[in-house]
Amino acid sequence: MSIYKCPNCGEKAFNPLTKAMAGQLNSPGKVCMHCGRRIVNGKGATIFNAIFSVLAFAGIVITYLYAPNTRGTSYEWIADYELLIGIGLLLAKFIVPRLVNAFFFKMTPAIRIDPVK
Numbered sequence: 102m103s104i105y106k107c108p109n110c111g112e113k114a115f116n117p118l119t120k121a122m123a124g125q126l127n128s129p130g131k132v133c134m135h136c137g138r139r140i141v142n143g144k145g146a147t148i149f150n151a152i153f154s155v156l157a158f159a160g161i162v163i164t165y166l167y168a169p170n171t172r173g174t175s176y177e178w179i180a181d182y183e184l185l186i187g188i189g190l191l192l193a194k195f196i197v198p199r200l201v202n203a204f205f206f207k208m209t210p211a212i213r214i215d216p217v218k
């Protein structure tokens with residue numbers, strides 16, 4: 102089954118862009134244009150995003166703590182690029198999960214109940 106098919110009505114209602122924007126289980130999701138049901142990226146995407154966010158954040162903290170101690174060592178480049186690495190990881194934290202959502206993992210109907218009908 103295509104990952105771009107709506108899990109509710111089975112129509113091919115999404116593309117990589119709309120799938121990337123649909124968010125994960127904890128987000129309101131994107132409305133299927135065929136059946137009107139809200140759709141989000143499923144458990145796999147949610148777990149991946151959680152793990153990746155933690156890793157990226159850990160990378161930022163480790164770089165911050167580790168960089169000043171690399172002067173005079175063969176790891177001195179970490180100190181030189183500390184800011185760049187930090188920015189890179191921060192960008193990756195936002196971009197990579199969306200890229201992964203666009204091309205991997207099945208979608209699922211949103212479980213969050215929308216108070217406004």
Ligand SMILES: [Zn+2]
Binds near residue numbers: 108
């Ligand atoms: Zn649908």
